[in-house]
Amino acid sequence: MERLPGFRDFYPEPLPHTDTWSADARQFIFDKWRDTAKRYNFREYDGPPLEPLELFTTKSGEEIVGQLYNFTDKGERAVSLRPEMTPTLARMVAAHERNYKKPIKWFALPQLFRYERQQKGRLREHFQFNADIIGESDPAADAELIALLIDTLRSFGLTEQDFVIRLSSRNAWHDFFKHGGGDMAHEYAFYQIVDKLERTSPEESEKKLSVLGFSIADVNQFIESGKPTAELENILQNLAARGLGSFVKIDYRVIRGLAYYTGVVFEAFDAKGEFRAIAGGGRYDNLVKLISGGKVNLPALGFGMGDVVLLEILKSRGLLPKFDSHADVFVLIEDETLRAPSLKLIQDLRVAGFAIEYPLTPAKPDKQFKRAQELKAAFTAKLESDSYVRIRNMKSRDEIVAGFADAANHLR
Amino acid sequence: MERLPGFRDFYPEPLPHTDTWSADARQFIFDKWRDTAKRYNFREYDGPPLEPLELFTTKSGEEIVGQLYNFTDKGERAVSLRPEMTPTLARMVAAHERNYKKPIKWFALPQLFRYERQQKGRLREHFQFNADIIGESDPAADAELIALLIDTLRSFGLTEQDFVIRLSSRNAWHDFFKHGGGDMAHEYAFYQIVDKLERTSPEESEKKLSVLGFSIADVNQFIESGKPTAELENILQNLAARGLGSFVKIDYRVIRGLAYYTGVVFEAFDAKGEFRAIAGGGRYDNLVKLISGGKVNLPALGFGMGDVVLLEILKSRGLLPKFDSHADVFVLIEDETLRAPSLKLIQDLRVAGFAIEYPLTPAKPDKQFKRAQELKAAFTAKLESDSYVRIRNMKSRDEIVAGFADAANHLR
Numbered sequence: 001m002e003r004l005p006g007f008r009d010f011y012p013e014p015l016p017h018t019d020t021w022s023a024d025a026r027q028f029i030f031d032k033w034r035d036t037a038k039r040y041n042f043r044e045y046d047g048p049p050l051e052p053l054e055l056f057t058t059k060s061g062e063e064i065v066g067q068l069y070n071f072t073d074k075g076e077r078a079v080s081l082r083p084e085m086t087p088t089l090a091r092m093v094a095a096h097e098r099n100y101k102k103p104i105k106w107f108a109l110p111q112l113f114r115y116e117r118q119q120k121g122r123l124r125e126h127f128q129f130n131a132d133i134i135g136e137s138d139p140a141a142d143a144e145l146i147a148l149l150i151d152t153l154r155s156f157g158l159t160e161q162d163f164v165i166r167l168s169s170r171n172a173w174h175d176f177f178k179h180g181g182g183d184m185a186h187e188y189a190f191y192q193i194v195d196k197l198e199r200t201s202p203e204e205s206e207k208k209l210s211v212l213g214f215s216i217a218d219v220n221q222f223i224e225s226g227k228p229t230a231e232l233e234n235i236l237q238n239l240a241a242r243g244l245g246s247f248v249k250i251d252y253r254v255i256r257g258l259a260y261y262t263g264v265v266f267e268a269f270d271a272k273g274e275f276r277a278i279a280g281g282g283r284y285d286n287l288v289k290l291i292s293g294g295k296v297n298l299p300a301l302g303f304g305m306g307d308v309v310l311l312e313i314l315k316s317r318g319l320l321p322k323f324d325s326h327a328d329v330f331v332l333i334e335d336e337t338l339r340a341p342s343l344k345l346i347q348d349l350r351v352a353g354f355a356i357e358y359p360l361t362p363a364k365p366d367k368q369f370k371r372a373q374e375l376k377a378a379f380t381a382k383l384e385s386d387s388y389v390r391i392r393n394m395k396s397r398d399e400i401v402a403g404f405a406d407a408a409n410h411l412r
Numbered sequence: 413m414e415r416l417p418g419f420r421d422f423y424p425e426p427l428p429h430t431d432t433w434s435a436d437a438r439q440f441i442f443d444k445w446r447d448t449a450k451r452y453n454f455r456e457y458d459g460p461p462l463e464p465l466e467l468f469t470t471k472s473g474e475e476i477v478g479q480l481y482n483f484t485d486k487g488e489r490a491v492s493l494r495p496e497m498t499p500t501l502a503r504m505v506a507a508h509e510r511n512y513k514k515p516i517k518w519f520a521l522p523q524l525f526r527y528e529r530q531q532k533g534r535l536r537e538h539f540q541f542n543a544d545i546i547g548e549s550d551p552a553a554d555a556e557l558i559a560l561l562i563d564t565l566r567s568f569g570l571t572e573q574d575f576v577i578r579l580s581s582r583n584a585w586h587d588f589f590k591h592g593g594g595d596m597a598h599e600y601a602f603y604q605i606v607d608k609l610e611r612t613s614p615e616e617s618e619k620k621l622s623v624l625g626f627s628i629a630d631v632n633q634f635i636e637s638g639k640p641t642a643e644l645e646n647i648l649q650n651l652a653a654r655g656l657g658s659f660v661k662i663d664y665r666v667i668r669g670l671a672y673y674t675g676v677v678f679e680a681f682d683a684k685g686e687f688r689a690i691a692g693g694g695r696y697d698n699l700v701k702l703i704s705g706g707k708v709n710l711p712a713l714g715f716g717m718g719d720v721v722l723l724e725i726l727k728s729r730g731l732l733p734k735f736d737s738h739a740d741v742f743v744l745i746e747d748e749t750l751r752a753p754s755l756k757l758i759q760d761l762r763v764a765g766f767a768i769e770y771p772l773t774p775a776k777p778d779k780q781f782k783r784a785q786e787l788k789a790a791f792t793a794k795l796e797s798d799s800y801v802r803i804r805n806m807k808s809r810d811e812i813v814a815g816f817a818d819a820a821n822h823l824r
Binding site: 002005012016017023043047049058095096098101111151293340343344347351354355356357361375 | 413415417419420421423424426428429432435436438439450452455458460461462470481483484485487489493503504511512513515523537550552556649650654703705737751753755756759762763765767768772773783786787
């Protein structure tokens with residue numbers, strides 16, 4: 001029986017097959033995400049993986065339904081597996097924001113789902129690090145969030161040789177569009193053309209832009225000018241004060257595809273240009289108001305970083321550790337008359353915090369020792385009697401004999 | 413906009429509302445689950461939250477569909493959100509068991525889903541700690557798994573005054589049924605009557621039992637005898653050798669509802685009888701063979717422990733910590749001309765591993781200090797110039813002035 005296409009099985013390492021994913025690498029990534037978020041004093045939240053379909057169509061319109069993992073449930077509700085976390089966050093914050101001091105700094109590690117046209121090997125789920133700041137309109141919040149993004153990537157050992165944050169602003173594009181005489185009703189259509197510039201032929205882009213009264217030459221000139229707005233200048237100076245200036249550059253080619261972004265937008269890119277964007281985000285100052293039906297109005301911004309591209313780049317840079325099985329101590333039971341006190345030793349060592357392995361059933365001494373080696377156990381421990389334990393340091397090969405109650409002290 | 417009925421929002425503490433759940437308590441529980449599993453040298457795995465419907469009906473029959481969160485996806489596949497982890501585990505192990513030394517000791521922390529008749533307040537999802545041992549038929553494996561269950565509950569501070577493992581065996585019931593002249597075609601129907609004894613009136617049970625040729629008096633006599641089989645005796649002695657004997661008792665009322673159990677079964681119960689079962693499990697020696705279509709045949713056993721009942725019992729026993737927001741250091745910025753070097757200090761302290769909070773925008777000194785108190789910051793740090801930092805221990809109220817580069821050393 002096979003799993004569904006586009007879904008992943010996560011196995012303990014060493015991986016049994018090229019078509020499997022590492023549960024250990026996933027946990028390694030989650031731990032780094034959590035640790036960095038905590039150093040920035042972000043707090044964890046989560047919502048349901050399944051939400052009313054309406055939560056996702058409210059902000060994006062009905063056209064998004066084609067990409068959603070949506071269905072009708074047994075209670076005749078239109079529902080969807082979550083394709084992103086931001087609408088859930090906006091719903092949760094709108095419901096209980098009075099309980100929290102502003103700015104709210106929250107993060108989540110949701111699994112997200114999409115159901116797009118089947119492309120071979122295309123995943124239908126991934127995990128994402130989502131971090132958001134809600135209730136602060138000052139660019140200082142944008143800088144704080146981008147610093148978190150930079151330090152998250154640095155926590156994996158990535159450097160300014162590996163990635164760059166491309167910083168842009170819909171406000172800058174808004175001014176360009178307005179001063180160029182654009183019809184404000186078509187502003188978002190214009191953003192979508194800019195968003196696809198790098199993936200579209202110049203002829204095609206020119207055609208689409210001319211309908212809105214713009215030329216590709218004008219657009220390219222604006223991009224190449226790269227002049228930061230006052231807001232972006234503020235963010236650059238803030239990041240420079242932290243010593244993070246070299247990780248960021250203004251790049252107006254970034255504008256982001258989602259409809260709800262309102263101001264600063266940014267993406268983290270592989271500096272060598274081999275991979276898709278590692279992370280992306282921006283301001284969405286109107287979304288909480290929209291989701292709450294006008295009841296709560298709070299400025300907000302956030303980013304999402306997926307596990308799949310991150311894993312690819314860490315692998316390619318040799319920054320992903322191996323996670324072979326291991327145990328702190330392998331307890332050898334060579335004399336079956338000592339199995340009962342050996343079980344007591346195992347129990348005591350586990351209570352003391354050690355990861356312990358041992359032969360569940362009688363096994364030959366050389367087979368036990370081989371297993372201890374395979375598990376990369378730091379020590380073996382073997383009862384010599386009810387009262388004494390022979391402890392072997394597997395690296396130095398030093399052996400000592402300790403009293404039963406004293407064994408744990410020789411295993412640090 | 414509301415979330416779907418039966419799903420939970422997880423908020424940072426202090427909780428904003430009685431209808432919300434604590435993301436901090438959830439992470440506290442997950443951390444204990446992972447830590448104990450690792451001390452027992454179990455390794456983490458995970459599978460998709462969505463599986464082919466067939467994976468769950470193969471072992472349980474079509475009647476289970478009424479309780480599943482199943483639907484037809486856009487590719488016309490019959491699929492279901494996972495109601496339990498064991499079929500996914502059996503599928504994964506069957507696919508790649510040759511890669512792993514036996515016994516395989518694995519755990520997972522899946523979110524599981526059910527769609528039952530709507531009962532007010534009834535949850536449709538929960539999280540579960542699943543631990544399984546695959547490839548070992550000896551009762552030593554049962555003892556190892558039950559020891560893990562006991563130590564998991566003990567890791568939360570629960571003692572033998574709080575819970576008891578009720579140990580039983582389908583093999584014992586099999587012998588009773590066979591020797592009593594039962595028709596083996598109705599064996600599972602008989603188990604289901606026994607499983608519901610405590611929730612069914614004696615008259616109703618008597619009626620159902622008599623159809624199968626048994627009386628409630630015979631059944632009760634067998635339960636009261638409580639005589640352990642050789643296999644159960646072996647497990648009891650193994651646990652006693654570890655010093656865990658007082659946590660376990662034979663109780664034949666436990667037989668478990670699922671069809672696939674084949675031998676030893678057990679449940680962890682609140683000793684005061686206030687709550688539903690905290691955990692349950694047993695042997696399922698035929699399931700891997702069934703799921704793999706006969707290709708792989710491995711004995712197996714496992715248990716599941718949900719987060720909801722566990723949370724209730726920890727709350728009632730006062731064993732759940734408070735998880736108020738906190739920061740290691742609150743950096744005060746009273747002089748805005750020192751904001752830039754303050755940002756550098758913040759960056760350096762975060763890189764050194766500290767959780768840092770600070771005012772994103774200019775704020776009055778007394779308001780900043782109050783915020784540091786609310787966040788239960790261990791220290792405040794304030795630049796006196798580009799070069800010196802005043803550090804205050806918020807508990808002892810001691811203050812010192814340190815050099816910029818030396819500040820981290822005074823915060824341990």
